[in-house]
Structure formats: C-alpha cells, structure tokens
Amino acid sequence: MQINHHVGRLTKPVRYYVRGEKQLQIVYFTLAINDSKDGEATFIDYVAFNKTAELINKYVNQVGDVVEVAFNMRNHNYTDSKTNQKVYEVQNVVTQFKIYPARKESKNTAQDILPQTVSPAELPAEKYPDYPNFGTDDFSYVEG
Secondary structure (H helix, E strand, O other): OOOEEEEEEEOOOOEEEEEOOOOEEEEEEEEEEEOOOOOOEEEEEEEEEHHHHHHHHHHOOOOOOEEEEEEEEEEEEEEOOOOOOEEEEEEEEEEEEEEEOOOOOOOOOHHHHOOOOOOHHHOOHHHOOOOOOOOHHHOEEEOO
C-alpha cells in the first residue's frame, strides 16, 4: 500500500457527518497545497472515517490551519441520485494528520531589533524575535 503525504492550509470549514445505523463518522475537507513549480495552489479534497474523522472534526477547526495529512488513495463509486448515473472517483482517505500552530507575528523587524552598532550578545534575550522551534513541543500531533 502506498502512503502519500501533503501539507497545506484548510480552505473551508470541515464537514462532519454521522451516517447509518452503525453511526459511521465521516469528515470531508479541502487543503490548498502550494505547487513548488509555479507558486500556484492546488486544492485537494480528503475524507476521513471513524476515530480519525472525530479527531479532525475536533482539532482542525480554523480556516487557514496548516495541516499535514498521510493518506492512501482508493477507488469509490456511487449512483448520483439526481441523474441516476454511476459516478466513479478516487478518494484520498486520511489515516494520520498533524496540525501546525499559527506562527506568532513579530511586530519588530530584525533591523529594528539589531542596530549595526550593537552586537547581539549585548542585547537582552527578550529583544530577539520569535523564531520557530521545530522540536516536538511546538507542534500539536494527533494520530487517528
């Protein structure tokens, strides 16, 4: 089985449903993925089921959230109730996801903080801009 990974921003609110007599939990959502070649975004739809769907519904709730998803692709078909025709599609089924918190915006630029005549060692620590720490404590990790 091939596992795929994407990182993108949530484009609209997650759609959450509970269906059937078994109370199957389903979420549908779309991420905007940056294309490295031309800088344009590609919008990709995802679906998740059961516990993963419940966790996505609970934690991925702000449009613009940066989300990493691990997913596999599967064929899916159904009969359209309006046209009564069979529809074939490929679904991206999310198996795991990770949420990256929004960056804290710094009000000061590096030039405002570090004038040319002062060395960084002479400045108190609170004058430095916030840099992201890519340790595990800075990221919310939820596995479904």
